[in-house]
Amino acid sequence: MQDARWLFFDPGNTLISEETATECRIQQLVSSLERYDRRRTIEEVRAAFRQASEEFAPRLITGAIEKLIDDPECRKLIEAEARYHKELEAPYQGAEPTLRTLSSRYRIGVIANQTAGTEERLTMWGQCRSSRSVSPPRSWASKNRTQQFFGLLFLSRAVSRRRQ
Numbered sequence: 001m002q003d004a005r006w007l008f009f010d011p012g013n014t015l016i017s018e019e020t021a022t023e024c025r026i027q028q029l030v031s032s033l034e035r036y037d038r039r040r041t042i043e044e045v046r047a048a049f050r051q052a053s054e055e056f057a058p059r060l061i062t063g064a065i066e067k068l069i070d071d072p073e074c075r076k077l078i079e080a081e082a083r084y085h086k087e088l089e090a091p092y093q094g095a096e097p098t099l100r101t102l103s104s105r106y107r108i109g110v111i112a113n114q115t116a117g118t119e120e121r122l123t124m125w126g127q128c129r130s131s132r133s134v135s136p137p138r139s140w141a142s143k144n145r146t147q148q149f150f151g152l153l154f155l156s157r158a159v160s161r162r163r164q
Helices: 019-035 042-054 059-067 073-083 095-101 120-123 143-163
Strands: 006-009 107-111 133-134
Touching: 019 042, 019 059, 019 073, 042 059, 059 073, 095 107
Parallel strands: 006 107, 107 133
Antiparallel strands: none
16 A cells, blocks of 8 residues: 555445444334335345345345335335434544544545435544545446446546556
8 A cells, every 4th residue: 555645435334334324224124014014024124235235236225125025116115114314324433533544644535325415424523624525426326337437436546547
């Protein structure tokens, strides 16, 4: 990392703990599934989330629900009920001083395909002082488009490094 100039972070589960918000959403999903006679255990729902994450689903909740339910109409209804509560997110203890220390040696970038308000929350928690946000356009809903965006980002970094 001697030649590194930038460090990029995805805030979710790196700078920000999403555990409480995700657990709340999983519990809502279990309740919604039961209401629509699609009973699943909490372990099955967690496994669907894990699998969707491992597959880099563009929207984790959508990917998880697709693994649990075949009926597209029912998927939409259940997803509408399983809201993500951003207010349950919290900064990891020590993230802000760690970023401050790292920013003395590197430029810090936040790469995120996050919901609106992420930058404001990072700023509120003191994690955005020396960082720049880099996000794919919200219209890039597919996994391939998002991967292409990040691939171009790193390719442009490699090209600019070769020119130096």
